[in-house]
Amino acid sequence: xxxxxxxxxxxxxxxxxxxxxxxxxxxxxxxxxxxxxxxxxxxxxxxxxxxxxxxxxxxxxxxxxxxxxxxxxxxxxxxxxxxxxxxxxxxxxxxxxxxxxxxxxxxxxxxxxxxxxxxxxxxxxxxxxxxxxxxxxxxxxxxxxxxxxxxxxxxxxxxxxxxxxxxxxxxxxxxxxxxxxxxxxxxxxxxxxxxxxxxxxxxxxxxxxxxxxxxxxxxxxxxxxxxxxxxxxxxxxxxxxxxxxxxxxxxxxxxxxxxxxxxxxxxxxxxxxxxxxxxxxxxxxxxxxxxxxxxxxxxxxxxxxxxxxxxxxxxxxxxxxxxxxxxxxxxxxxxxxxxxxxxxxxxxxxxxxxxxxxxxxxxxxxxxxxxxxxxxxxxxxxxxxxxxxxxxxxxxxxxxxxxxxxxxxxxxxxxxxxxxxxxxxxxxxxxxxxxxxxxxxxxxxxxxxxxxxxxxxxxxxxxxxxxxxxxxxxxxxxxxxxxxxxxxxxxxxxxxxxxxxxxxxxxxxxxxxxxxxxxxxxxxxxxxxxxxxxxxxxxxxxxxxxxxxxxxxxxxxxxxxxxxxxxxxxxxxxxxxxxxxxxxxxxxxxxxxxxxxxxxxxxxxxxxxxxxxxxxxxxxxxxxxxxxxxxxxxxxxxxxxxxxx
Numbered sequence: 265x266x267x268x269x270x271x272x273x274x275x276x277x278x279x280x281x282x283x284x285x286x287x288x289x290x291x292x293x294x295x296x297x298x299x300x301x302x303x304x305x306x307x308x309x310x311x312x313x314x315x316x317x318x319x320x321x322x323x324x325x326x327x328x329x330x331x332x333x334x335x336x337x338x339x340x341x342x343x344x345x346x347x348x349x350x351x352x353x354x355x356x357x358x359x360x361x362x363x364x365x366x367x368x369x370x371x372x373x374x375x376x377x378x379x380x381x382x383x384x385x386x387x388x389x390x391x392x393x394x395x396x397x398x399x400x401x402x403x404x405x406x407x408x409x410x411x412x413x414x415x416x417x418x419x420x421x422x423x424x425x426x427x428x429x430x431x432x433x434x435x436x437x438x439x440x441x442x443x444x445x446x447x448x449x450x451x452x453x454x455x456x457x458x459x460x461x462x463x464x465x466x467x468x469x470x471x472x473x474x475x476x477x478x479x480x481x482x483x484x485x486x487x488x489x490x491x492x493x494x495x496x497x498x499x500x501x502x503x504x505x506x507x508x509x510x511x512x513x514x515x516x517x518x519x520x521x522x523x524x525x526x527x528x529x530x531x532x533x534x535x536x537x538x539x540x541x542x543x544x545x546x547x548x549x550x551x552x553x554x555x556x557x558x559x560x561x562x563x564x565x566x567x568x569x570x571x572x573x574x575x576x577x578x579x580x581x582x583x584x585x586x587x588x589x590x591x592x593x594x595x596x597x598x599x600x601x602x603x604x605x606x607x608x609x610x611x612x613x614x615x616x617x618x619x620x621x622x623x624x625x626x627x628x629x630x631x632x633x634x635x636x637x638x639x640x641x642x643x644x645x646x647x648x649x650x651x652x653x654x655x656x657x658x659x660x661x662x663x664x665x666x667x668x669x670x671x672x673x674x675x676x677x678x679x680x681x682x683x684x685x686x687x688x689x690x691x692x693x694x695x696x697x698x699x700x701x702x703x704x705x706x707x708x709x710x711x712x713x714x715x716x717x718x719x720x721x722x723x724x725x726x727x728x729x730x731x732x733x734x735x736x737x738x739x740x741x742x743x744x745x746x747x748x749x750x751x752x753x754x755x756x757x758x759x760x761x762x763x764x765x766x767x768x769x770x771x772x773x774x775x776x777x778x779x780x781x782x783x784x785x786x787x788x789x790x791x792x793x794x795x796x797x798x799x800x801x802x803x804x805x806x807x808x809x810x811x812x813x814x815x816x817x818x819x820x821x822x823x824x825x826x827x828x829x830x831x832x833x834x835x836x837x838x839x840x841x842x843x844x845x846x847x848x849x850x851x852x853x854x855x856x857x858x859x860x861x862x863x864x865x866x867x868x869x870x871x872x873x874x875x876x877x878x879x880x881x882x883x884x885x886x887x888x889x890x891x892x893x894x895x896x897x898x899x900x901x902x903x904x905x906x907x908x909x
Contacts, residue, residue, distance in 0.1 A: 306336070310344045399426070445525060447533040449499055450506035458532035458540065461520070462592035465544055466585055475546035476585040479556055480599035481509070483537040483563070484577035484611045491764055493572065500569050501576065502537065508562040509539055516555055518543055540596065546584070556580045556614035564612070579606035580614035588617045601625045631684050634670065639693060644668050646701055647868035650894045651720070651839055651861045654853045659878075659891045660837075661718035661752050663861065664702040665868045666694070686726045695727050700740050705871050707746040712879055716890030718780065720752040725759040734770035737779065748778035752803065756784045760799060772800040782839070786827070796834055804831055806857070808842025815847055821855075828855045849896065864896050 313329040313336065327338045329348065336348035445457035453461070462478070469476050483505065490498040513519050513531050518541065520529045530542045541559070543552055563578040581603030589595040601624070602617040609615065638644055648662040668676045685691040699721050706719035723733075741751060753774070755763075760783060763771075771781050782803035783796075787810055796804075806827060813820040824840075831838040840852040843862035852860060869877070878892040886892055 306348050308346045308348060310346055446527060450503055450533045452506050452531055452533045453527050453529060455532060455534045459592045461529040462542060466592060469585060477543040477546050477552040478583050478595050478599045479541040479552060480581040480603045481539040481559060482579050482603050484579055486537040486576055488762065489574055489576065491762060497569050501567055501574065504567055505563065506533060509541065509559065512555065512558045512562055513541060516558065520544060552582045556582060560612065577612040579603050579611050581606055582614060582616045628684055631681055632688050635681060635685060635690055638668060647870060648874050649861060649868040650866050651859050652865055652894050653859055654857060657893050657895050659717050659894055660859050661720050663720040664698065666698055686724050689726060691724050691726050692730055695724065700744065703741050703746045703751065704744045706750055707744045710746060710750050713886040714891055718750050718752045720754050722754045722784065725762060728759055728763055728767050733767060734773045737774055752780040752782055754782045754784040757786055768800060775800050801836065803837045803839060805839045805841055811840055811842045811848055814851055825855050828857050865894050
């Protein structure tokens with residue numbers, strides 16, 4: 265059992281005072297005896313007093329006697345005569361005066377430090393309680409429960425709490441460092457940390473004169489997963505892809521693990537559905553190709569998400585250090601260029617970067633910048649190609665086609681600049697200009713009497729994904745004063761496959777307003793024919809490929825016949841694209857196809873040419889029928905037609 269400090273201090277004070285009193289009394293009696301001070305001295309016969317034994321008297325040099333009334337201190341004895349002084353007088357007249365400073369000094373010497381110590385201890389205890397309360401709040405905030413220790417005091421509690429808090433802070437700092445370098449979804453390092461690692465490794469490779477390689481991996485079909493199943497499924501696919509790529513890195517012994525971070529540095533998620541693997545030591549030129557093949561095999565395996573089985577692919581670009589590039593950003597960019605070539609060449613494959621790809625990339629960026637300038641300088645123009653009925657060649661509608669006349673290069677093919685516009689999203693600005701200019705021109709023709717003719721405008725997948733279609737179209741035609749029934753929108757079959765529910769809903773609302781919808785390049789996509797029953801379409805445009813092959817390959821003729829029959833069954837208008845010869849015309853007419861488009865009828869022409877050839881010469885016919893006539897042209901040399909979407 266522990267004795268409280270205050271009790272020990274009190275006992276020490278009492279004992280000290282006790283001995284001080286005895287010592288002072290002893291000294292005082294000695295002075296009386298030495299100086300023969302007669303104050304209050306008495307004499308007794310020894311027989312008249314008796315000895316008294318007090319426990320404290322053993323500390324005195326004098327005996328204590330009593331006459332049964334008072335106690336006396338014997339100062340001296342001569343024979344039977346005792347010289348004494350009353351004990352009370354000795355205490356009252358001697359002790360309190362002769363040793364008062366010493367007594368007070370003793371009291372203050374012990375009492376004042378004790379008082380100060382107690383006051384400081386109370387302050388300290390109060391401060392410690394405040395600190396302890398705040399520490400407990402911190403512990404609660406971090407959900408920390410410090411270990412229990414027997415006979416804990418405030419100091420020991422604080423000590424344990426600070427130890428636990430320090431552990432928690434160190435762990436949190438470590439997590440923060442990792443978080444700064446880590447992709448939150450997949451747990452791989454992010455693009456910034458990956459580029460830092462590349463910088464270090466390329467510098468090392470330069471000093472050791474060795475080759476390295478980088479794989480740029482982009483998933484094929486990932487957008488369809490997001491659109492079809494939602495982003496939560498897409499996120500799960502990305503997580504599983506990261507795990508499969510990590511397996512490839514481990515199995516191929518390409519790992520570069522950072523113990524301090526606890527992260528793999530040779531594998532990164534660059535963003536979106538893009539990943540990259542770095543090969544530090546290219547001891548074998550075939551190694552990156554073998555790794556790419558392993559990656560393709562892993563990604564092409566089934567992804568099981570709940571009760572759904574999902575299949576995707578990947579396109580891979582490979583860049584070699586120092587052959588392809590000498591710094592991290594450029595090496596990554598060249599691998600990206602090679603990846604785009606892989607996508608262009610068919611997807612699900614890999615390509616190694618070559619200088620020819622670099623030339624294509626420089627051409628890409630050059631045309632992109634020139635297109636931005638062309639938008640401001642109005643170097644784009646529109647041409648119009650008629651689509652006519654196979655029986656009387658009356659104009660059903662004009663397809664609007666964009667043309668670019670470069671100030672130094674001359675005419676640039678739409679097949680070259682349209683994909684760049686779509687890839688850079690510049691198609692949004694260009695497409696908006698095309699729609700409003702086409703509708704403005706059609707409004708002029710409509711007011712001139714061609715009220716049975718429509719204008720057709722191609723809509724790209726990028727526009728479908730980024731533009732509120734219904735609001736955009738209705739606002740445009742209202743602005744230029746064109747009725748909805750005078751507009752037709754052409755959308756490629758592949759865009760219909762990727763279209764969201766909102767896009768389908770907007771297309772249906774446009775149809776209800778009077779706008780017609782056409783599937784362009786039908787037969788080149790991957791949709792089932794049965795989906796036509798549910799798509800909001802009015803027109804099917806058969807791709808030129810089928811027309812070119814129909815007179816050569818009987819199977820193509822049978823396909824055309826099936827499409828024509830399907831159109832009649834579903835009450836859809838069928839248009840044959842790319843009709844350039846009389847035999848092609850006779851075939852499509854025989855198959856019951858409604859309309860034709862191609863150089864046999866007319867090349868794309870400017871609005872001025874259309875006006876001079878048709879409106880000025882057929883005013884009466886237009887007034888009576890609401891349309892014009894484009895008869896087949898003779899002696900036309902077959903020319904490859906380029907469609908712009």
